Amino acid sequence: MNIHQYLTFGDAMLLQEESAGEFLPDDGTENEVINLYPHMGYQTMEGFGGAFTDAAGSVFAKMSKEQQDELIGKYFSPEQMNYQMVRIPVDSCDFSTHMYAADDKEDDEDFEYFSFQDVEQYILPLLDRAEAYCKRKLPIMLSPWSPPAYMKTNLNRKEGGALRKKYYSRWARYLCRYMKEYTDRGYHIQRLSIQNEPKAVQPWDSCVYSASEERDFIRDFLVPEMEKNNLSHIELFIWDHNKERAFERACEVMSDKTEELVAGVAFHWYSGDHFDALSLIHEKYPDKKLILSESCLEFSKFGKEDQSVNAGRLAHDMIGNLNHGMSGFYDWNVLLDEKGGPNHTGNYCDAPFLYHEETKELEERFVLRYYWHFTHFIQPGAVRIAATCYTSFLDVTAWENPDHSIAVIILNRSSSDLPYVLRISGKLVKYTAKASSIITAVIKE
Known part of the structure; x- marks a missing residue:
């Protein structure tokens, strides 16, 4: 030995x-x-990955081909980070250059005007380059930040609001149309979370769900629609928010026949350790997966120059999550500009790579090296x-x-x-x- x-x-x-x-x-x-x-x-570890957002794709498009190859190789080479999967927003999120929906026309009941025009601009070129490098289809997790504005109680993609009851069925059909658009183009949709951060009223794309609303939407609308569209193989994840309320949310949503419809609980890191919350979920629902779906350092909270301290914070969270049942991990943006954007509401954050447009420098941040200590050495299938x-x-x-x-x-x-x-x-x-x-x-x- x-x-x-x-x-x-x-x-x-x-x-x-x-x-x-x-x-x-x-x-x-x-x-x-x-x-x-x-x-x-x-x-068992499923794998590690990161998010392909509009912001990441727009910055990627500005880089030289050599820099693009460097970034893709760093993330997806088995000799480097060995990323296995990606997370992609459904329509726009805060890390988009502008707000958009594939179809925001209220009178378009049959989605005749549904278009991937915005997705084609930045996200798909980045995804295609990654898949060409890997020579395989990357498993994708889709996450919606907001339904189209007309479906919501506040008639706005931003500032929270809730999905109006009369649009539950149409939103379920919209999500299935979105997943089928990807699959019809040959991409591999592995999982869908119901709503990104369903307890947060944000100044960017957001939508609020109570636990009972999330449960009822899954059971009575989304799953039946997925069955009609031969999408039942796609895993459904609930919560997709911070750990401090993850356990009670899991208990409330996975009730009244919904437990068997849910593959697992997605969670974020932004509210502190709460590692025992993951253990509680695993004890009560041992067959459910625990996936970290988003993690990053906001420049509004953490100093941009405090790289080693910040990287240590994220590594501490990684180890705590791993030791309490996490089986998959998605970092947030794989790439941003030197400000930590673009972000249509100024919510600037750190990323493993920052591109300085003026100097044409691709900066590798400390967190990438810290994450390498996990992603390179813990192989898919590790126990x-x-x-x-x-x-x-x-x-x-x-x-x-x-x-x-x-x-x-x-x-x-x-x-x-x-x-x-x-x-x-x-x-x-x-x-x-x-x-x-x-x-x-x-x-x-």
Whole structure:
């Protein structure tokens, strides 16, 4: 049994690769131990991915072909980030250059004017380039931010509002028309969330659903319409919002015959850890998937220059989610401009890549490297294994890959170097985690 370690640390994002080491027989060490238990398995990892928004596509179109190839390769090469899937908004979201709907005509009952003109401008070219690189169809998660304005109580795509009851049926048909447009063009729609952030009244595209409204829409309108259109194979995900209310939302929606219609719960990171909320969902609904569908750093809350601290925040959230049942992950925008946009309401955010249009520079942000420690080493089909750690200053998650290698990700959130002893199957090896660092250790027989 040997070990190879990859360490990222410091404000310069130094990557240090340590030569393979040998495990020694367990000498009875009690302190500073990280235990690994491969015989205790939990959830299976489906994969990692990111969002193809209008904003990402519009910035992508401004870059040189060489830069475009670099970005696509970084994300989708098995030698790099090894992304497996993408999330795409239904119609416009805040990260669009403008608000739009594929069909916003109230008198168009049969969607005769339905058009993918806006989707064709920025999203599909980015998707096509990624699929051409991967030489396969990428599984897509679709998420609506708002129905067309006429369907809503406030007659506006923005500022919340709710779906009017008389339009439940038409909105279900609209979503099916949207999914069929993708599938008819040869794309692979894997899953649909019912509504992005259904508790949030936002100054951009948004729509509010109560739990009972989400439940009834799924059971009485969306699922029957999907069955009519041979779309029943597409997974449905509820909530698609923050973790602090995820458990009660799951309980309220997955009632009255709806549980069997729902594949899982999608969640965001914006309201804090709440990792136990994921465990509660898994305990009550063990067959339901837990997918993080959106995560990013808003420049209104987090300093743009605090890259290492911010990357550590996201890595902490990643490990906590993984250790409490998460089986899939979608980062938010895969690419933005130097301001963190474009965004039609000025909700600027960070992304793993920022493109500086004036200087033509493609900037790789620290968070990309931190995420690499997970996405590159935790393979699709990997199974999380049990681990215990001697201190809360180290976040640890461990996974056994299909090739039987074990990937252990260790995040040192403290400002001090911390020693640790990896212990597995009666053997151990000793290392030190540098202050404010992230490490991936790969163990092979």
